[in-house]
Amino acid sequence: MNAGAYDGQMALIVRRTEYLDGEGNLCMAEGPENAFGYRKSIFRDHPEWTIVRAELELAEGDPAAILLKMNDLAQRRREKQPLNYPSAGSTFKRPEGHFAGQLIEQCGLKGLSVGAAQVSEKHAGFLINRGGATCADMLKLIETVQNRVREAFGVQLECEVRIIG
Ligand SMILES: Cc1cc2nc3c(=O)[nH]c(=O)nc-3n(C[C@H](O)[C@H](O)[C@H](O)COP(=O)(O)OP(=O)(O)OC[C@H]3O[C@@H](n4cnc5c(N)ncnc54)[C@H](O)[C@@H]3O)c2cc1C
Incomplete structure (x- = not known):
């Protein structure tokens, strides 16, 4: 991918x-x-x-500087992403000229839930499983988010995650 x-x-x-x-x-x-x-x-x-x-093919570099950069990037992820809940990462692809998470947040959808599937309060681009969410919950939540963003901004969010089966 x-x-x-x-x-x-x-x-x-x-x-x-x-x-x-x-x-x-x-x-x-x-x-x-x-x-x-x-x-x-x-x-x-x-x-x-x-x-x-x-x-x-990797570029050679200073090990200490590389380690610093790795730690910095890992830290930024921990700060911004809901890593304490299971998710499939960013649910939607970045639509041209926008950020999916920003559009979802601007629709006021942070925290929106279907069963135990929820739009993360930490980062709206992540749909998380708060415990026991079913595939049907997640698909319904994805559809709801897509509809609300389309109605508000005329932007069709396309799934980055792959739905199998
Ligand atoms: C918290 C979190 C943050 C994330 N952040 C990012 C991010 O910033 N950027 C980003 O791009 N992605 C991000 N992701 C998504 C991440 O890249 C994918 O989840 C990961 O690449 C899937 O790889 P996998 O091996 O775990 O999954 P798998 O499901 O094993 O594989 C994914 C796909 O690759 C295929 N595949 C696996 N092995 C092979 C093989 N040997 N040959 C051919 N095809 C194969 C599978 O059939 C499947 O279609 C994030 C995910 C999470 C959970």
């Missing part, structure tokens, strides 16, 4: 991947052949392919 945060993304460091295609053939995808985009890659289009190896 080309995970990314704080101006970084896997696309910037993956040089090549090796994968098994649907028939079990070992194949290789070099750089652009991985077709990375915002939260996507060629592997999203081919769920039957399995990555077995990836070659990453």
Whole structure:
């Protein structure tokens, strides 16, 4: 899915991947052949392919400075994200020209619940499970948030999380 945060993304460091295609053939995808985009890659289009190896190209740096940066980023996450509850991360993709969490917050939806599924009070971009939420609760909450944001801003929030089954 080309995970990314704080101006970084896997696309910037993956040089090549090796994968098994649907028939079990070992194949290789070099750089652009991985077709990375915002939260996507060629592997999203081919769920039957399995990555077995990836070659990453990292820049050398000062270990102490790298550790400081890692700690800083981890700290920023702890401060802003509801990591004390289960979630699937950011529920919605960033709509062009907006931030999903900001739009949801501006609709006054922080804390909105369906059963035990809730729009996090800490970060409105995260829908959390406060304990015992069902898939139906979560889907209903996602739909409610999408409807309210569309009505208020004319923006269609698209799911970043994948719903399976
Ligand atoms: C608190 C929190 C914060 C998050 N913050 C961010 C963020 O800032 N930025 C961001 O981009 N994401 C973020 N995420 C989402 C995160 O990137 C995904 O949850 C994670 O990448 C999923 O990987 P996984 O291996 O855990 O899940 P899995 O469900 O195992 O895999 C995810 C997908 O990859 C496929 N897959 C797994 N292994 C292979 C393989 N070997 N070959 C081919 N396909 C494979 C699976 O079929 C599935 O479709 C966050 C998630 C949480 C919970």
